[in-house]
Amino acid sequence: MVRGVCLRSFLLACSVTGFSLMDQRRDAEDERGLNKAILEMLHIDKVSVSHQxxxxxxxxxxxxxxxxxxxxxxxxxxxxxxxxxxxxxxxxxxxxxxxxxxxxxxxxxxxxxxxxxxxxxxxxxxxxxxxxxxxxxxxxxxxxxxxxxxxxxxxxxxxxxxxxxxxxxxxxxxxxxxxxxxxxxxxxxxxxxxxxxxxxxxxxxxxxxxxxxxxxxxxxxxxxxxx
Structure with a gap:
């Protein structure tokens, strides 16, 4: 019984972590999309952060x-x-x-x-x-x-x-x-x-x-x- 509870807790933690990573990836993709839209509005093809x-x-x-x-x-x-x-x-x-x-x-x-x-x-x-x-x-x-x-x-x-x-x-x-x-x-x-x-x-x-x-x-x- 205890083993079953531990297993469910582990699976629940894994699913929460998975959702968190998916949210982070989605936020990063949204941010990249927003940045790309801003650059296109400004007629800029790309931005190089470069060494400067x-x-x-x-x-x-x-x-x-x-x-x-x-x-x-x-x-x-x-x-x-x-x-x-x-x-x-x-x-x-x-x-x-x-x-x-x-x-x-x-x-x-x-x-x-x-x-x-x-x-x-x-x-x-x-x-x-x-x-x-x-x-x-x-x-x-x-x-x-x-x-x-x-x-x-x-x-x-x-x-x-x-x-x-x-x-x-x-x-x-x-x-x-x-x-x-x-x-x-x-x-x-x-x-x-x-x-x-x-x-x-x-x-x-x-x-x-x-x-x-x-x-x-x-x-x-x-x-x-x-x-």
Missing amino acids: VKPHPYMRRIYQHLDSLEAQDSGRSDGMLVQSFRSVDRPHHGPQGWIWFNVSSLNPSMLGAELVLFRKTLNPRPLSVTITLHSVISSEETLNESAALEERQLTLDQRPSSGYDVFDVSAVLSAKPLELLGFQLRYTDESGSLVLHEALTQSLYCLNRGSLREPLLVLYQTHPIQL
Whole structure:
């Protein structure tokens, strides 16, 4: 008798759980249907939540640094204007092997800029390579390449403490880019011979659009912040 009561109780609990799961699925389907109807009303095919919901890890470090500066100087009320741009697809008329940014919403008061690249690999041997950073500004199907912005030697068995290689690219702002801005790294090895830049850049840095650590262009109203 007791066994029969327990069995009925178990079956009843299972049926209640089953109905609850069915209700949850039905609610989720109704919500998806409502969302789809709203999107259709707005003539939107689909919405991509994408990686931009989460801040770039480097930007989190900047926010924390600015917060600490404000805490030290509570009298500052004006704050500091900072803009950041994630990498975009290569324009149809742009060369391959460049890292592109759409800066059409660039604030004209910006004075400093830095290119932030996450170093994703380490070489087990203490190899060094010299890199030269170049930029190009794209406007109306034309490309204007700059002189080298910076030359630096990388030791490939050591990663920066932050994990990022940061290049001061403030000089590009003097050219007043209106839309697309591209950057390219060129390499020479210890013998002084040129190394294929695109393949080496892809092996050294995280370039995947959609990754939290994709290339980032950060602009400041003053000179770049030293983290």
